Amino acid sequence: MRRIAGISLALLLALVIALATAWTAPALWYRFPGPEVGRALAAGLFVLLGLASAIGMFGRLRFPAIMLFVVAFGAVLIWWSSITPPADANWSADVARQVTGSLDGNILTLTNVRDFEWRSDSDFTERWTTRTYDLDELKSLDLFMSYWAGPEIAHVILSFGFEDGDYLAWSIEVRRRKGGEFSPVADLFKSDPLVIIAADERDVVGVRSNVRGEDVQLYRLRTGPDAARKLLLEYVVDANALSKKPEFYNSLTTNCTTTIVKMMRAVGDKIPLDWRLIVNGYLPEYAYNRGALDTRLPFDELKARAHIDQRAQKAGLLPDFSRLIRVDVPSPLDGKTS
Numbered sequence: 001m002r003r004i005a006g007i008s009l010a011l012l013l014a015l016v017i018a019l020a021t022a023w024t025a026p027a028l029w030y031r032f033p034g035p036e037v038g039r040a041l042a043a044g045l046f047v048l049l050g051l052a053s054a055i056g057m058f059g060r061l062r063f064p065a066i067m068l069f070v071v072a073f074g075a076v077l078i079w080w081s082s083i084t085p086p087a088d089a090n091w092s093a094d095v096a097r098q099v100t101g102s103l104d105g106n107i108l109t110l111t112n113v114r115d116f117e118w119r120s121d122s123d124f125t126e127r128w129t130t131r132t133y134d135l136d137e138l139k140s141l142d143l144f145m146s147y148w149a150g151p152e153i154a155h156v157i158l159s160f161g162f163e164d165g166d167y168l169a170w171s172i173e174v175r176r177r178k179g180g181e182f183s184p185v186a187d188l189f190k191s192d193p194l195v196i197i198a199a200d201e202r203d204v205v206g207v208r209s210n211v212r213g214e215d216v217q218l219y220r221l222r223t224g225p226d227a228a229r230k231l232l233l234e235y236v237v238d239a240n241a242l243s244k245k246p247e248f249y250n251s252l253t254t255n256c257t258t259t260i261v262k263m264m265r266a267v268g269d270k271i272p273l274d275w276r277l278i279v280n281g282y283l284p285e286y287a288y289n290r291g292a293l294d295t296r297l298p299f300d301e302l303k304a305r306a307h308i309d310q311r312a313q314k315a316g317l318l319p320d321f322s323r324l325i326r327v328d329v330p331s332p333l334d335g336k337t338s
Helices: 002-031 036-056 062-081 206-211 225-244 258-266 280-289 299-306 309-315 321-325
Strands: 100-104 107-114 128-134 138-147 154-162 167-174 194-199 215-220
Touching: 002 036, 002 062, 036 062, 100 225, 107 225, 138 225, 138 280, 154 225, 154 280, 194 225, 206 309, 215 280, 215 299, 215 309, 225 258, 280 299, 309 321
Parallel strands: 107 194
Antiparallel strands: 100 107, 107 128, 138 154, 138 215, 154 167, 167 194
16 A cells, blocks of 8 residues: 555655646746757756656655755746836837726726728738727727637637727737747746737727638627616726736736636626637627527527728728628627628
8 A cells, every 4th residue: 555655655646746837847948048949958957857856756865866856946936027028128019009098977088099091911001099988978888809810719808888889899818029920838937928909899809800811700789878887997907007017918817718717707697617718719609508698599699790800991091990890790789780
C-alpha cells in the first residue's frame, strides 16, 4: 500500500509539474524580453527543467527536484506579475483611442466615438467624434455575431437603438500595435491590452460585413429600455475605468464575450455558466434557449434570417446602413420586422 501511495504521489506531482511547464514555456516564449533566440532559449531551458523535475519524482532526488522547480516557477510568477499593460504605444489606427463617457441627467456624452469610412482594411478615413445621447430615447438592444474563424468562434458586438433610428455599437477588441496581428494563442499570455470601442454600425459592423467579408449575423434581443440603459451605462463605467487603468486582453478569460457577460451580471442579469460562453459561435442558440431572442420562429429559420451580408453589401457603407440591414430581421419586442 505504501508503494502504491508513493507512486500515486509521484504521478500527481509529475502532472502538476507538467501543467506548470506547459503554461510557463509559452509565457516565456511570448513575453520574455529580448530577441527571438533568447526567448526560445528561456522556454527550452524551462521545458528541460520541467522534464527533469517530473522524472525526479520517481527517484531518490524527489525533494531536491521539487524544491528546484518550485524556486524556478516562483521566480517566473514574480516576473509575470510585474508585467503590466502599456497605457501608450504606437497603436493601430482603429484602436488608437479608448471611448470615455459622462452622464448629465439623462444625457450621455461620449468622447472618441469611432466613425471611420472604410474602403479596405488598409485604406480608410479616420474620424473620432464626440456624441450625445438622450437615454430616455433608448429603446432596444441588438446582438451582432461576426464569424471570422468558422462556426465555433465569432466576434460579438452589442448595439443600442434609439427612437430617432440612431444606433450605437460597442465592440470589445484587442488593442493591437501598428503592424500587429490578432493571435488567440499569444493573447493568452499578456500580449495586447483590451480596448472598448463605441462606433457607428456602418463602421464597426460594416468593416466586417463589407470589407473583410466575414459572416455577420444580427439578432434582435428581448431587452427593454430599462435593462438596455443599465447595460449601456455599465459599458461606460468599464470604458472609463479602462482609460485610467489598462487591462490585458485574454482569449479565454477577458474577451469580447466574457467581458459582456461580466457587465450583464454586474447589472443584475443572472447568466448561468455554459460552454457556449466559451465557444461563442453558438451564443445565439444559447440566447434563444434562454428566451432572449424571438422564439416565435424555429431557431434555424431565425438564424437564416439573421444573415445580413447581402443586405449590407447592397446598402453600402452609407448613412442608411443600420435601417437596411434590419429589413426582414424579426424583433421580439414588437412582433414586427424593421
